[in-house]
Amino acid sequence: MHYCVLSAFLLLHLVAVALSLSTCSTLDMDQFMRKRIEAIRGQILSKLKLTSPPEDYPEPEEVPPEVISIYNSTRDLLQEKASRRAAACERERSDEEYYAKEVYKIDMPPFFPSENAIPPTFYRPYFRIVRFDVSAMEKNASNLVKAEFRVFRLQNPKARVPEQRIELYQILKSKDLTSPTQRYIDSKVVKTRAEGEWLSFDVTDAVHEWLHHKDRNLGFKISLHCPCCTFVPSNNYIIPNKSEELEARFAGIDGTSTYTSGDQKTIKSTRKKNSGKTPHLLLMLLPSYRLESQQSNRRKKRALDAAYCFRNVQDNCCLRPLYIDFKRDLGWKWIHEPKGYNANFCAGACPYLWSSDTQHSRVNIWLTCLFYSWVANVYLLIVFLNEF
Template structure:
């Protein structure tokens, strides 16, 4: 039973990979020469999971440390905005870039000062937008000064050098004193500098002044800290990036990972049977379910949402004549005619492949317990056609 389960996992990963490439699924006669055909179920499972991690752009899964903190509500809301219940992208234009991370403050100071560890951000990633999210609390007490002020000036500085008390203004705006809730400040320029040179990251300093420029009574305006207030209100840096891993680069990496020459035969009959079920091959080209269950493959410890998703796969014949219901390309129609009339030797029938692909979103914890929202292109076969 364990071998059958691992064979099914192998089959799922290979079909998932080919669905993401938009190419036809391999037949039972072919196998990846780099994929070891082994009777050892543990070796097969390890290799299959390694390939699936490659599809998601990872070398290793994040190391889980038991119970996680509650994910920031902002990240949960953002995920629900861009993805449906299965993680499929609702609208590709909703998200700026393809990666969003949230970072929590690493220091506690008497001043309103913050430091965020950005070591998980690769230097090759393009920083698009960075925001400081602060939760403004209610006033501690009613004082005469409270009625004299309705707005305050909040300034956010990049700390350039702790020893020289050198600061660079990043953002400045008026904030209502009598309201409570999240306030968001742009800090993009500082984060770009920090990701280029991590040694330049000395943190942020926030000051609060009256409109006249004098210090404000701390009882009038307070921001939540991670130490003294509920973790759902703690300061947070939200970073939008693009890692450049779009469809073209994904296709190249997967073609290299699953390069299947037409001459290589499968020697293991049980694995060959797991790769393909010919039961429906005589049916016309159509889309079939292909569910990827993250709990079943052992990833539920670090993936927050979704629990899994339906990648779908394409299977079936493309017989002559090709009807419009098979969504054929002009090239496929010509190829089908040439094959049917036997005008040229060695011309096969068109292949049943995805002709529309959707991206899928993962919300997960990384190695440093940061919550990451990442969008992966071409992971779901939206429809199938003869190409």
């Protein structure tokens, strides 16, 4: 008898637990939206170190062009950073894909084919050009996951400045006189006189473009952050500023005599020491069988997302769009630009029974939610206030 009572009690307890796990209280979306907007109001004021919005603030006046320029530059920079982080997140979705890559190394063709070669007479004091032949990898273009450019910075005891900020650019094919000739990739601060070190740059987008469009492979440019020199239009002559020349030296690019003092024996020894430090690309590719499996998984994931997150009427947890209009939703007239921002959020009920595929997809959904929340906080706004 006691055994039956105990069994019945345990059964009722398990049913109660199952019901509590499988159901969630109904979400009042309108009420949730209102609370969300009020929370955002407080967050914005907190980030601006304000306890309350300015009172009796007049309609916005015309913003000076120089302020608009700063705003546009900052906005573009933040959007570019968010895009790079999203791309990196997509490329490194799971440990399984991380351990299933093939790595290929592509060395830069040597500038000095033999020890007796005469170095180029044209010296570029403000930048260096680096080119790679990736044509052998074109057949695997769709398998590319990540590309990394690595260059070894040499110690330069002759450097006039101890520290410089160098920038890496992708050289672009110029369509006309007004089109850009280079695209910024990344920058690093280096110690010119310190011991040598490897510098690494993520160049996935550039290499991906080269593999699909061979004619666009014009190489990379390593230059100073701001090579301040004077250009004379009448004769196309550049008057150099010695303090702004590129003092960093790179193995396989710069001639040994530009950073080493001594006789021919010393120079030859230094060149031999650095012979294995040629600039190179590291390409990480998915094997063909993994690519097919990945595409199949993506199709499954898209189907699952369509069923769970992107229907017009959705009760389950998903990323929900929310655009905050500062004037309409918050009643604020004191913000000039932007007019509003996307404050997307996660909300909804969570089903109890999950398959392994669904579980994985939901983890991805939550990571996506967290990422978009981060973007919303970083790309918040730039406020132009008059004195009040």
